[in-house]
Amino acid sequence: MQIRRFADSDWPSVWPIVRDVIQAEDTFAVDPGLTSEQAYDFWVDGHTVVAVNDAGEITGTAHMDANRPARGSHIATASFMVSSAARGQGVGEAMVRYALDWAREQGFSGMQFNAVVETNTSAVKLYERLGFRIIGTVPGAFDHPVKGRVGLHIMFIGF
């Protein structure tokens, strides 16, 4: 597996991953009806990368950037999406590790996730295993399509 910078020519492979994740509506508070163009504007932002498997297929994507401007710009943030076909293969972990390495190299002092859906337990466990902790949980802040209103974790790791 390789993580490399996103190129515009990757979008036809990345868009189905983004589309499936936002249409599932269970992990991101994003309009599930975004067009390809709107989804591109939403996703391709900051330092955007793709995960590529040994067959050359794109199995995941991530973007990362400063979480806030100016006096908050020393803390990074990142988001991750893995194709449904590639889950459980370590793609997410590889991308989170990449993002942490990227943030350290860029001189950030930590990384914050602003809204991790608490029922997305595989992500929460992964982030905790890599050193993030839950700063707090906003109760009922995410309207899960199956589970109803569930919490959104703020998660953080300091470097």
Next chain:
Amino acid sequence: MQIRRFADSDWPSVWPIVRDVIQAEDTFAVDPGLTSEQAYDFWVDGHTVVAVNDAGEITGTAHMDANRPARGSHIATASFMVSSAARGQGVGEAMVRYALDWAREQGFSGMQFNAVVETNTSAVKLYERLGFRIIGTVPGAFDHPVKGRVGLHIMFIGF
């Protein structure tokens, strides 16, 4: 004191308030060098209001909106700025109460503040007095110009 909708003709009175707050760099993670036009785009967003004193002077401004789109759109957020000349006169409290009333009337289920600088104790105390609680604090996430790296509180009130 009156709270009313912002009109574009208010901007010449609102801009000095916004400019002073962002140039102080102690409460908002926003580029202090924003031009008037950039500050307008930053501030005049969602439901934007001004506080007007009995002499007809604008003493404060606030904006409020959904905190997130789609599955997160049932939680509101808001930001507040008070002119330095009018601090300690209840302008902030009047605007927070207005925002809470507005959010309830709009059918939101709660209000979240994403980044309250922990050293801004007058704001933190006001929010707590009006029913907000600190969900958690991201350590060192705000680089205060005098106090160095201080925490950013996530604050929340459910309706």
